[in-house]
Amino acid sequence: MIVSQSLMAQAQSAPDSFSGLAERVSPSVVNITTSTMVAGRTGPQGIVPEGSPFEDFFREFQDRNGNGPEGDRPRRSSALGSGFVVSEDGYIVTNNHVIEGADEITIEFFSGKELDAKLVGTDPNTDIALLKVDADEPLPFVKFGNSDDSKVGDWVMAMGNPLGQGFSVSAGIVSARNRALSGTYDDYIQTDAAINRGNSGGPLFNMNGDVIGVNTAILSPNGGSIGIGFSMASNVVTKVVDQLKQYGETRRGWLGVRIQDVTPDMAEALGLDSAEGAMVSDVPDGPAKDAGMKAGDVIVSFDGKSVSDTRQLVRIVGNTEVGKSVRVVVNRNGNTETLLVTLGRREETETAVPASQQQEGTEEPATKDLMGLTLSPLTAELRSELGLQDSAKGLAVTDVDPAAEAYEKGLRAGDVITEAGQTEVLSLNDLEDRITEAKDAGRKSILLLVRRGGDPRFVALSLDTDE
Template sequence: MQAKALTRSAEQLAPLRTFWLAMLAMAFVLAQALGAHARAAPESFVDLADQVSPAVVNITTSTTVAGPDGPGIVPEGSPFEDFFREFQDRNGPMPPRRSSALGSGFVISEDGFIVTNNHVIERADEILVEFFEGFELKAEVVGTDPNTDIALLKVEPEEPLQFVSFGDSDAARVGEWVMAMGNPLGQGFSVSAGIVSARNRALSGTYDDYIQTDAAINRGNSGGPLFNMQGEVIGVNTAILSPDGGSIGIGFAMAANVVTGVVDQLKEFGETRRGWLGVRIQDVTPDLAEGIDGLDEARGALVTDVPEGPAREAGMESGDVILAFDGNEIEDTRQLVRIVGNAPVGTTVRLRVLRDGKTQTLAVTLGRRETAEGAVPAAQPGGEPAEPETLEVLGLTVSPITDELRGELELDDRARGLVVTDVDPASEAYEKDLRAGDVIAEAGQEPLDEPAELETRIEETRDAGRRSLLLLVRRAGEPRFVALSVDPQD
């Protein structure tokens, strides 16, 4: 009887035992997965450093600095000023002196092409490259791009050099491990590690696309590579954010996908050749979007002016919103500038624009940015102003352009619009930086000549159920769009 009872008890416990065995198996699998995930963090960077070190170089530059012509080596008004002037009169001007600077770089081909920062080699008379193995070679400048702070150098090695390749910086993810190498503070071939802290950072340049990292970057690291864990260069270390010049864990590396395009052009042409659309643009803010017919959200690039150039030839107009460029949806002006700059000169691309509430496609043949830097926007067609009168509306006092105002504001003879003669400091217009002397060229994307036309545009905006009126404002010839609320109390 006892044996039968034990057997029944074992049979009753069997499902419970199966359940716990399954739970233990699941726990084991989970532990293995977590362990694998934890091992994603490298145990060390030894193998990676050994792999890429031969391709990383130290760069030393020498520059001849002319001696001062006068006693400027002491502050003006100093009691020593007369002494140094007499000294120079007796001994002649101080001779030129040599100045040295240090930086970093990396080899990208076995025949000796080297990438570094433009500011590392700018104005250098002599560039000396030191390799990991201990030998040195003189380098010549192939080309530079101050816009992205990239320079391409060339050395003539006796034997093929070890080199590194660029990776896809767009694939870099925030939080992944990276390693920086370079010549910080002249220490030479130094390694630091960290993570990608952020992407798509902009500092001050038009084509900025920086990877932010907390890997230690100091003076002398400029021009050195930022590696991913596969040994690919995903950025060129360029700048740091620091109150005292030392690393505080906020460093910036120009993204490799920007650098590769620049390097290819420098290698082929010795200079950059960026696409040029020929428009002035501004971001579409939510209040601007409210005033643009057919635009349901703040996106695209709003065209403020179309000077002589490719866009004008293709029929683009001020007030158009560029929604897509060559199949790429445009979110803001920064994205458009980068895409256009990366496009080949002379190619014909299709732009989808919003105009008068409807979309249309324009075919534009791109010019070259570098040859169009000094392009001046063309003035708008002329028109005779009406008799002088003023209007107070939306916190603004406006008047037609008179000969007197044209002279005071140095306006072109063909300029048209309404001159702002006063702005209520308590108004929305004042908050949005409208000031006396501004010229309102358009309202609701229609040209203005008389104050009454502005009143008409306001009423039309209200009747259409829109809350904002879009104004094209020019100040010293520079155009921008401003959206002002049109409530019934005005």
């Protein structure tokens, strides 16, 4: 009887309805439409042999679909997404991939009113963008909540513009916390609230009506929601938004080391009490080297905060003010030493492209078949054909074996693979290296970040499909 009453009490904590919350926050949620000029495309070539009796039919088909001579002309492409107002003077948060490369950005409010938006700044590392609209009157807005207070099992509500259907609400729970998918600064909230294409950039609310996440990506075998969606945690987003508002760009701290996690075997060999901290594997020119840090040091504390692993250290450093002098405690040869490091700015180091990355595919095959996919490094020609920005990086999918797992999971020609095993891939060799690393680590599958029309999606492919 006691158990039954306890279960009933828990069931009663579920909301009877989300209508009140939806009505309260919906005026602050917006639909985003972008417009971009892209190069013309001639469409698929070589579908039938020249001189075939079907040649005229396919040429007529291509002409009807804008892939004939007229299709060679530049054309305007539109995309849809979501966002939300965070201040009465018109600042709007969305995903970077929603507005990337856009010439025009139009904001539609719940009332139906439309305004043109200006881009304030973007952060591709967290896929966040900040927009600004000028309105005649103060705009309704929502506030960020503390995502660290969210617990697995808490109710959440997502709002946005899924599949271009206009304002829509979905609800679910927090399925997991602190997910790291593909980025250095990732802190995703996983939710089973339905998130589909077009929801990108929309808010994830707690039951108080505070934004605790920005809906960003889904894990799906078919491109639709299967209840595994990811929202960038608000405690990451707020720092990015503040910097974009103040500077128009991010300014993250930079320590200047290459690091790796400490394994139990490493801890035993180093005489450490536990497998915690971040092992320094290399110290190139930079702040850490200037402060006397050495390869083999284990960073156990940074600016008064204990360091448990590399992921935590990267996030702490990135959130620390550029130019600040911090105390870094390291374990060196069994002894503890404290170094005083003046942080640099990470964005300045990222502008220097290694020589190995300055040329595209000059020493590798133009295409390669891997895991049922025919892949090619992105070239200027491919970027033009796919309507991508000149800065786009990754591997283009030029063909998919219909019998392969990749086809079953929704990959198609025209998709672009930008990451594998949570690491950026710029060449075919990069992807092969990630596959080898995954196999060597005993993993049975590899996680790919696939972009289609700018929208990201994670797809896990079995490694035994490699031919």
